[in-house]
Amino acid sequence: MTTPLIISDPKIMFGKPVVAGTRITVELILDKLAAGETEEELLVDFPRLTTEGIRAALAFASKTLRFDHVYEVEAT
Numbered sequence: 001m002t003t004p005l006i007i008s009d010p011k012i013m014f015g016k017p018v019v020a021g022t023r024i025t026v027e028l029i030l031d032k033l034a035a036g037e038t039e040e041e042l043l044v045d046f047p048r049l050t051t052e053g054i055r056a057a058l059a060f061a062s063k064t065l066r067f068d069h070v071y072e073v074e075a076t
Contacts, residue, residue, distance in 0.1 A: 005056035008074070017060060019053035022046075029057040 007020045017026040024046055032042055039054055 005053055006060045017057075019049060019057060022048045022053070024049055024053070026057040026060055029054055030061055033058075 003020065005020050006017050006026060008015050008017045012018055013023055013025055018024055019026075019029075029042065029049075032045075033039075033054075037045075039051065042054060043049055043051070
């Protein structure tokens with residue numbers, strides 16, 4: 001079983017979904033991309049962030065929006 005790239009832990013950023021191993025929230029990534037920042041700019045601004053982390057955040061947001069309510073991501 002692979003380690004999830006997006007996790008939610010009440011002790012990290014109040015339980016908001018984050019890229020594993022960071023305090024970078026999915027919300028922040030979406031906000032920055034929506035504001036016109038590029039993936040390359042995000043990677044420079046947040047050295048612990050990876051291309052895979054950005055793609056995982058986008059996939060998480062997409063999957064979440066398919067449901068009528070949001071499911072919590074289990075922390076490991």
